[in-house]
Amino acid sequence: xIVLTQSPATLSLSPGERAxxxxxxxxxxxxxxxxxxxxxxxxxxxxxxxxxxSRATGVPDRFRGSGSGTxxxxxxxxxxxxxxxxxxxxxxxxxxxFGPGTRIDLK
Amino acid sequence: xxxxVQSGAEVKKPGAVVKVSCKTSGYTxxxxxxxxxxxxxxxxxxxxxxxxxxxxxxxxxxxxxGRLTLTTDSSSNTAYMELRGLKSEDTAVYYxxxxxxxxxxxxxxxxxxxxxx
Numbered sequence: 001x002i003v004l005t006q007s008p009a010t011l012s013l014s015p016g017e018r019a020x021x022x023x024x025x026x027x028x029x030x031x032x033x034x035x036x037x038x039x040x041x042x043x044x045x046x047x048x049x050x051x052x053x054s055r056a057t058g059v060p061d062r063f064r065g066s067g068s069g070t071x072x073x074x075x076x077x078x079x080x081x082x083x084x085x086x087x088x089x090x091x092x093x094x095x096x097x098f099g100p101g102t103r104i105d106l107k
Numbered sequence: 108x109x110x111x112v113q114s115g116a117e118v119k120k121p122g123a124v125v126k127v128s129c130k131t132s133g134y135t136x137x138x139x140x141x142x143x144x145x146x147x148x149x150x151x152x153x154x155x156x157x158x159x160x161x162x163x164x165x166x167x168x169x170x171x172x173g174r175l176t177l178t179t180d181s182s183s184n185t186a187y188m189e190l191r192g193l194k195s196e197d198t199a200v201y202y203x204x205x206x207x208x209x210x211x212x213x214x215x216x217x218x219x220x221x222x223x224x
Contacts, residue, residue, distance in 0.1 A: 001169075035210035037152075044202055044217055045144075045152065050210035057212070088152055092210055095166075096142070098152040 002027050002091050004099035012107040019076040021102045023089035028069045033093040036065055036074045039101075040085045048087075049074065079104070109133040111203055113215040119222050123193050127218045129186040129203035136179075137161045140207030141186040143177060145199040146217075153199075157207045158186065166207075193222045 003026040013019055023034070032052040037045035047056040049065035052072055062077040076083055084106050089099040114128040129141060143155040156167040158177040167175050176189045186203055201218045204211035 033208070033210075037211075039152075044214035045211070046214075047210050047212045050212075056210070090152075090154075090210070092208055095168075096154040096157075096208075098144075098154060101151045 001095050002029065002093075002097055004089055004091060004097055006087075006089060006099040006102045008102060009100070010103045010105055012105045013079055014107045015079050015081055017079050017107075019074075019079055019083070019104055021074040021076075021087055021089075021104075023067075023072040023074070023099050025070045025072070025091060029072075029091045030093045032068050033091055034065075034067070034072050035090045035092060036063075037088045037090065038083075038085045039088065045088065076104075109205065109213045111205060111213055111215040113201075113203060113218045116219040117221070119193050119220065121193055121195065121222055121224055123222075124189060124191045125193060125220050126187055126189045127201050127203075127220070129188070129215050131184045131186070131205070134205070136184040137181055139205050141177070141179065142204045142206060142211060143188045144202045144204060144211075146202070147196070147199045155188070155201075159207065160186070190220075193220075195222050198222045 005024045007022045034052045036049040039045045053065045064075045086101045086103045088101045110132045137160045140159045142157045158165045160179045178187045203215040205213040
């Protein structure tokens with residue numbers, strides 16, 4: 001079973017700053033079946049990125065996914081106030097699994 | 108538009124059974140599977156399992172094998188998650204999502220299941 005590790009656990013940033021979130025897999029993720037989700041308190045997760053780099057419908061272009069194999073990155077180019085949330089990566093291949101999450105906090 | 112509406116919060120005693128429903132609309136039910144994900148309060152997301160709405164094929168997380176049953180009813184476009192032998196550590200918000208081996212674009216609103224004596 002693939003294990004996903006996300007780093008850092010918490011990122012303290014200010015609006016307008018760039019956020020770089022990492023997701024590392026214990027084995028290669030087949031066909032780049034890697035997604036990123038945003039979750040705010042009391043809400044269901046929201047899909048941001050699928051197949052590592054494709055933005056879901058309605059997701060602003062400040063969100064960018066990249067990577068392949070075992071190393072993936074979510075970059076938020078300039079943080080907006082609504083971007084402070086928890087972000088999860090997920091591999092949805094053979095045995096789907098989520099990473100533990102990265103929280104982006106207001107500095 | 109695609110909607111997935113889940114049943115309401117439940118309070119159960121240890122050892123009991125809970126069944127959560129997920130009523131879907133806005134798409135052809137049998138063309139997509141349904142995935143179930145849970146989240147213990149304050150913790151991360153756990154993939155529980157998936158069911159094909161077309162033929163009922165299922166795949167369960169190893170940690171829940173033997174306690175979890177996923178079913179669907181195509182006459183009402185509804186998916187169900189049944190968890191038996193409830194323990195306090197099953198206290199969580201349970202989500203349904205559209206799809207199987209795809210990223211989950213559409214989610215239910217979540218159902219809080221509390222297990223307490």
